[in-house]
Amino acid sequence: MSVAENLRRVREQIDTACRDAGRDPAGVSLLPVSKFHPIDAIREAATLGYLRFGENRPQELAAKAGELGEPFQFVAIGQVQSNKAGLIAQHAAELQSLDSLRLAGALQRRLKALGRRLPVLVQVNTSGEEAKSGITPDDVVGFAEQLAAFDALEPRGLMTLAVNSPDADAVGACFAALAAARDRLQNRFGGGWDELSMGMSGDFRLAVAHGSTCVRIGTAIFGPRPAQP
Numbered sequence: 744m745s746v747a748e749n750l751r752r753v754r755e756q757i758d759t760a761c762r763d764a765g766r767d768p769a770g771v772s773l774l775p776v777s778k779f780h781p782i783d784a785i786r787e788a789a790t791l792g793y794l795r796f797g798e799n800r801p802q803e804l805a806a807k808a809g810e811l812g813e814p815f816q817f818v819a820i821g822q823v824q825s826n827k828a829g830l831i832a833q834h835a836a837e838l839q840s841l842d843s844l845r846l847a848g849a850l851q852r853r854l855k856a857l858g859r860r861l862p863v864l865v866q867v868n869t870s871g872e873e874a875k876s877g878i879t880p881d882d883v884v885g886f887a888e889q890l891a892a893f894d895a896l897e898p899r900g901l902m903t904l905a906v907n908s909p910d911a912d913a914v915g916a917c918f919a920a921l922a923a924a925r926d927r928l929q930n931r932f933g934g935g936w937d938e939l940s941m942g943m944s945g946d947f948r949l950a951v952a953h954g955s956t957c958v959r960i961g962t963a964i965f966g967p968r969p970a971q972p
């Protein structure tokens with residue numbers, strides 16, 4: 744199967760999941776995750792009109808953004824150390840994995856120097872697994888209140904990775920926890936925070952059923968990831 748065929752099929756599966764959930768397919772965007780895959784795979788996806796891709800390592804994101812240029816856009820979805828904030832500030836179209844005020848501060852300084860603003864999603868650890876980053880669901884409202892001090896960041900919503908488990912109830916509980924955190928934010932701030940980035944190759948149907956507005960799909964589109972370079 745080619746990247747283009749996979750993309751078509753995955754988009755159809757998302758649309759079907761939307762209809763099954765009584766949702767408008769236009770409310771769920773597909774973010775192809777191109778991490779570890781070559782530029783050629785990204786160009787193939789672009790033949791279908793996809794110009795925005797998820798990357799989880801700042802250096803790789805910066806290299807691809809530099810090579811492809813406009814109108815391609817790269818979204819950072821992996822953990823960012825504060826010393827990589829400059830790469831993100833310069834090259835990312837969005838950061839979905841904001842998980843600390845320290846990183847917010849580092850980004851703010853870099854963005855101010857560049858005269859840019861950056862849309863961000865706050866990553867929430869909904870599974871409680873130590874290996875996953877993100878703030879706890881209980882801390883979401885307090886974190887959001889403190890983010891207001893960083894005016895170069897434009898908070899758009901929340902992101903999570905569900906527990907990696909065959910138990911659909913456990914996976915669904917992670918997605919429900921993210922949606923509930925978004926509801927608390929909207930109550931507190933009177934709106935905004937609309938985006939819910941949740942769902943990957945193995946669990947995007949369930950994420951759509953729980954209100955996802957952005958699914959991040961790598962393997963089902965690009966195939967297994969090559970060994971890390």
Ligand SMILES: *Cc1c(COP(=O)(O)O)cnc(C)c1O
Binds near residue numbers: 778962
């Ligand atoms: C790699 C990655 C994905 C895509 O995972 P697949 O299972 O390959 O679809 C989604 N989100 C994040 C944060 C990732 O790092």
